[in-house]
Amino acid sequence: MLAYRHLFHAGNFADVFKHAMLARLLVGLARKGTPFCYVDTHSGIGRYDLSHPWAHKNAEFREGIERVWMRTDAPEPFAPYLDRVRAFNPDGHLRFYPGSPCLARALLRPGDRMVLSELNKEDCARLHSLFEHDGTVTVRCMDGLQSLKAHLPPKERRGLVLVDSSFDRAGEYARLVEALVDAHRRFATGVYAIWYPLMAPAATRAFERRVFATGIRKVLRAELSVRPERWTGSLRGSAMLIVNPPFGFEREAHEMLAWLWPVLAKEGQGGQSVRWLVPE
Numbered sequence: 001m002l003a004y005r006h007l008f009h010a011g012n013f014a015d016v017f018k019h020a021m022l023a024r025l026l027v028g029l030a031r032k033g034t035p036f037c038y039v040d041t042h043s044g045i046g047r048y049d050l051s052h053p054w055a056h057k058n059a060e061f062r063e064g065i066e067r068v069w070m071r072t073d074a075p076e077p078f079a080p081y082l083d084r085v086r087a088f089n090p091d092g093h094l095r096f097y098p099g100s101p102c103l104a105r106a107l108l109r110p111g112d113r114m115v116l117s118e119l120n121k122e123d124c125a126r127l128h129s130l131f132e133h134d135g136t137v138t139v140r141c142m143d144g145l146q147s148l149k150a151h152l153p154p155k156e157r158r159g160l161v162l163v164d165s166s167f168d169r170a171g172e173y174a175r176l177v178e179a180l181v182d183a184h185r186r187f188a189t190g191v192y193a194i195w196y197p198l199m200a201p202a203a204t205r206a207f208e209r210r211v212f213a214t215g216i217r218k219v220l221r222a223e224l225s226v227r228p229e230r231w232t233g234s235l236r237g238s239a240m241l242i243v244n245p246p247f248g249f250e251r252e253a254h255e256m257l258a259w260l261w262p263v264l265a266k267e268g269q270g271g272q273s274v275r276w277l278v279p280e
């Protein structure tokens with residue numbers, strides 16, 4: 001039984017970080033003319049209605065997308081993300097928030113395709129109904145890390161894999177490392193974006209050391225937190241490891257996070273960074 005439902009968290013500061021990075025990675029892949037495949041291992045329901053009582057329970061979006069979406073001073077690399085969020089809310093009232101599937105779908109070009117996996121049956125059914133008439137999208141109601149075995153390497157030989165686990169099972173960090181090693185062995189040139197929450201610092205460091213020890217090279221680490229490291233309350237921040245980021249992404253990520261952190265961390269806590277966990 002999966003307890004995690006993303007609607008409680010949709011549009012929060014971690015989503016803004018994750019989705020802004022995701023949009024930029026997709027734009028980076030789209031720079032080359034040849035088609036690519038986007039693979040989303042933990043897809044959720046695709047898009048979120050922020051007027052739903054679950055979204056309002058803690059109203060996390062108020063300290064996330066609500067602070068950002070109408071800003072006119074965001075640096076250019078933010079445009080693909082902010083433009084899509086605005087397109088979801090054309091009347092200027094923030095109600096709908098695109099999850100990774102809808103955001104990615106809006107950034108695919110004709111000829112590109114995407115594969116979505118979601119283990120929660122109810123959520124997967126919603127995802128399926130959203131895309132059932134869209135030949136570009138394959139929806140799999142299964143374990144997302146298992147589905148990588150079936151879908152990598154993609155026939156296009158170009159692709160981005162987003163791994164956005166809900167971390168609601170013990171041993172998840174170890175599973176992620178194992179899945180990354182296996183996926184990278186199948187598809188070494190793929191771009192991989194692995195999101196993770198910053199909770200217990202020791203667990204985070206152990207995960208990163210394990211990724212380092214795999215021998216996989218060209219791993220960029222981006223982080224954005226809005227609370228200090230000793231914070232033990234709600235989520236203090238999150239990070240993303242990006243394997244094989246597209247050319248120019250490192251600079252763009254620096255620019256984006258330098259702008260985003262003071263907007264989201266109003267109290268001036270936490271911080272942001274972009275650095276190589278493993279260089280080329």
Ligand SMILES: C[S@@+](CC[C@H](N)C(=O)[O-])C[C@H]1O[C@@H](n2cnc3c(N)ncnc32)[C@H](O)[C@@H]1O
Pocket residue numbers: 002004005006041042043044045046098099100101117118119120123142143144145164165166
């Ligand atoms: C953080 S949410 C995903 C949000 C989504 N990626 C987005 O950005 O809009 C994590 C999702 O993973 C699903 N999930 C949990 N374990 C899974 C697994 N083993 N395989 C696939 N999905 C899983 C949960 O039901 C939840 O919907």
